[in-house]
Amino acid sequence: MATARGSRYLLKIGRWRRSFGIAPQFRALATLVPGVSHVDNKSDFLGKRPHRRHPGILQLSCVRLPQALADAAQLLLLEGAMPNMEKQVQVLTNYLWSRHLPVEPEELQRRAVLLEKKILENADSCQMEKHQEEVLRALRRTTYHWQKLSYNEGLSLVYMAARLDGGFAAVSRAFHEIQARLPEFQPQTLMDFGSGTGSVTWAAHSTWGQSLREYMCVDSSAAMLELAEKLLKGEDKM
Structure with missing residues (x-):
């Protein structure tokens, strides 16, 4: 049965996922989609009510980076003196906005089984190996190829220039709403997993x-x- 044979592809699929994950980073950056928009203009989840008048919206004044953080970031950019920084920031921003979540193994297996069933409907059962390769090729064509970003010194600096203020503002908004709803909440410890530039620490x-x-x-x-x-150390200790 197709469903039984589909499980045979798990090992090959796993190898394909791992081999794709170590592809050179510049290949991912070469597939940018400039001007990607993430504004949802189709759904009417606010019920035609103006965004700023929705009862769930809490008023928050304009968020600015702490002066010490802004000064330290500016000094790092001056010291880095990377060429074409603005262009690199735009390229990375477009790429980050165009990314999707990776496909889960269960979903990948389900797609493999469906593709196998479709291919084998009118296929010769004697050419099983050929059909398996055909299924894998079809998966490669139709599945989003997620890649891990490896942040070296240069890319980290570009990420800081691209996302430091936006990340700080987004987290500040979330913390502001928590504080407004639970004023008695007074945390004593903070753990940030995937801390990046440390904007969560600054906002907290x-x-x-x-x-x-x-x-x-x-x-x-x-x-x-x-x-x-x-x-965090600031310009005095750089």
Whole structure:
């Protein structure tokens, strides 16, 4: 049966996923879609009510980066002196907006079974190996190829220039709503998994600086952790 044979592809599919994951990073950046829009203009989830008048909206004044953070970031950009920084920021921003979540193994297996069933409807059962390769080729054509971004020193700096202010503003908004709804909430510790530039730490300190006593930042990129540490130390210790 097709469903039984579909399980045979798991090992091959797994190998394909891993082999794709180590593809050179520049190949991913070469597939950018400029001007990608993430504004949902089709759904009417607010019921034609103006966004700013929705009862779930809490008023928050214009968010600005803490001056110490802005100064440290500006100094890092000056010291880095990377060529075509604005262009690199735009390229990375477009790429980040165009990314999708990776396909889960269960969903990949389901697609493989369906493709196999479709291919074998009018196929010769004696050419099983050929049909398996055909299924894998079809999966490659129709499945989003997610890739991990490896942040080295240069890419970390570009990411900081592209996302530091936006990340800080987004997290500040979330923390503001928590504080408005739960004013008695006074956290003492913070753990940020996937901390990146450390914007969560800065936003948390701006909101609960009086109660927070311990911050822990975890990230898979040593370069990103070093960058976040430089931002936290400020220009006096660079």
